[in-house]
Amino acid sequence: GNPDNDDQVIPTVTPEKIEITKPKAQLGVARKFKISRDFNLLTALDVNMRFAQTNDIISSSFVSISPAFGFQLDYNNLVYLRSGVNNFQNQLEFDNSKSLSLEPNFGVGFNYKGIQIDYALTNIGGASGTLFSNVFSLKVDVSHFR
Numbered sequence: 001g002n003p004d005n006d007d008q009v010i011p012t013v014t015p016e017k018i019e020i021t022k023p024k025a026q027l028g029v030a031r032k033f034k035i036s037r038d039f040n041l042l043t044a045l046d047v048n049m050r051f052a053q054t055n056d057i058i059s060s061s062f063v064s065i066s067p068a069f070g071f072q073l074d075y076n077n078l079v080y081l082r083s084g085v086n087n088f089q090n091q092l093e094f095d096n097s098k099s100l101s102l103e104p105n106f107g108v109g110f111n112y113k114g115i116q117i118d119y120a121l122t123n124i125g126g127a128s129g130t131l132f133s134n135v136f137s138l139k140v141d142v143s144h145f146r
Contacts, residue, residue, distance in 0.1 A: 025049040035073075042072040044084075057088040057100065070105070080109035082120070107135075114144030 028046040035041050046068040050056065056064035070084020087103040107120035116139040123133045 022050060022052045024051070038076050040074050040077070042074070043069075044071070045069045046086075048086075055089045055091065057090060059090070078111060080107075080111070080118075082107035082109065087123075114141035115139075116141075 026046055026048050028044060030042060030044040033041045033043070048056075048066045048068060050064045051062065052064060053059055053061050054064040056066040058065040066086070066088050068084065068086035070082065070086075072080055072082045074080045083104070083106050085102050085104050087101075089101045091099050091101050093099055103122065104124045105120060105122040106124070107118060109116065109118040116137075118135075118137045118139075120135040121132055122135060123131075
């Protein structure tokens with residue numbers, strides 16, 4: 001063979017073959033209210049922005065915006081109930097009419113001596129084509145065990 005490898009084909013990657021993730025931005029506000037000695041309510045509002053035209057409830061060629069809001073009720077920072085709504089999308093139906101889809105979600109959580117267990121039922125509305133998603137999480141704060 002050729003010691004200089006002049007006939008070797010070097011693969012090149014064209015920009016069309018590279019996946020590009022468009023930038024996103026998320027702004028949110030939350031406020032905690034003390035309802036009583038034992039109960040607190042946390043309310044939250046997020047604005048999720050994608051810099052592309054999508055089916056989001058607010059959409060232009062520059063930015064698409066989908067709000068999300070929810071609340072969390074807690075009892076003595078021990079037991080939590082959560083609920084919210086997100087993924088507001090304009091959908092084109094078979095008859096060319098438009099409808100609004102959204103995804104409600106629900107969750108419960110427990111936090112005791114640094115061990116936090118959470119469960120969430122998401123995509124209840126089925127906007128993504130699945131019936132729903134079950135999400136479990138476990139968080140351990142090791143500083144409680146020192």
